[in-house]
Amino acid sequence: MDEVGEVRRAAVPLHEPTELEPLLDRIGDARYVLLGEASHGTSEFYWWRAEITRRLIAEQGFSFVAVEGDWPDCHRLHCCVSGAPGVPKDPAQVLWEFDRWPRWMWANEEVAEFARWLREFNAARSAGRPPVGFHGLDVYSLWDSLRAVLGYLRQHRPEHVDRALAAWRCFEPYEQQPQRYARASAIVPDGCQDEVVALLAELRRARDGSSPPGLDAGFVARQNAEVVAGAERYYRELVRGDRRSWNVRDRHLADTLDRLVRAYGPKAKAVVWAHNTHVGDARATDMAAAGMLNLGQLVRQRHAREGVVTVGFGSHRGSVIAGERWGASPRRVTVPPARENSLEGLLHQAVPDDHTLFVFPDQPSGWADQLRGHRAIGVVYRPDSDRGHYVPTVPARRYDAFVHCDSSSALTPLHPLEDELVPAEAETYPSGQ
Structure with missing residues (x-):
């Protein structure tokens, strides 16, 4: 079987947001859309995630964005984008005050740009319509x-x-x-x-x-x-042990999402931003064999009848913002080419030097239904250990769609890269996602 040719035939080129139509068709009237990322420091992942979310909010009436962030910090940003009195008008000023390591994860230019758009969108809404929110799902604060x-x-x-x-x-x-x-x-x-x-x-x-x-x-x-x-x-x-604490954390993410949907009302629709290891169904990886579950699995199990679409992201090579160790200064790091036999390696062979969308069928087969290593970069990353950053994955069972950015670049933190931060608690497997 010519897997490279099969991948090439399934690929939808992505150059601008108007080319997202196949994904929006797949989402349809789904109530939950979970958008991933293969790292917490890659500009393209944040950019495409924001573009998808803009269209979901503006065209399909999604109610809020829920992210892998702390509730108190994100609530301040929610107040800002909602136009609440007594808070800064520029979201970048609010994001600047995020101080838990890794603060670049949300305090970056890409998130600030999206939050400015969201504030303007809310300001233009007709009277009586509630603002579209921005909320944190995490457990660390x-x-x-x-x-x-x-x-x-x-x-x-x-x-x-x-x-x-x-x-x-x-x-x-x-x-x-x-x-x-x-x-x-x-x-x-x-x-x-x-x-x-x-x-x-x-x-x-x-x-x-x-x-x-x-x-x-x-x-x-x-x-x-x-x-x-x-x-x-x-x-x-x-x-x-990592497994037990990971499961506590992801159950908290899912429970918080459920509380938010109930708070927004019976017609609420949610967009989630989190790492692939949270939004992609754990049952399609080696996490299940280790006794681990995750947000994507829980949302599918709880809300399949209401419609759940998960979108993974990945890249073949580029650069990323990460720390060398917990609490260390963030730095721009080169990401080496992906392993040849990995998911990213296969996609690079088929669609090099491009951004590409794959929408998986309900009954997958061929390359999308095969187990392969899939790169996962956390907030701690050293290129010399890259071979250990792969999660065995069946792509079309872990995700409903996948965005491949063959060459990617580091996002732009709001704070100088040389800042040394107070060490924070180490997050759990895999690799601090």
């Missing part, structure tokens, strides 16, 4: 979220402040260092679990059940409490 819960309770529900203070006092000895809490939980397995569960239960009970769902201050506070609970579970599992 334990202390920021706990501070936000305290602030909300002091202002709106002072009778519940004691619960939040009890949780704060429990975490206080760890000096906002998640790894210290993770190590301590190995000795005292329950850690701060009781305090966090009590806080979350209090906030859930405090909701007025007669009021309709929505993104009011109470919802934001409850979501911050959910983050605190999720983070506490995540760090408690971190010392027990």
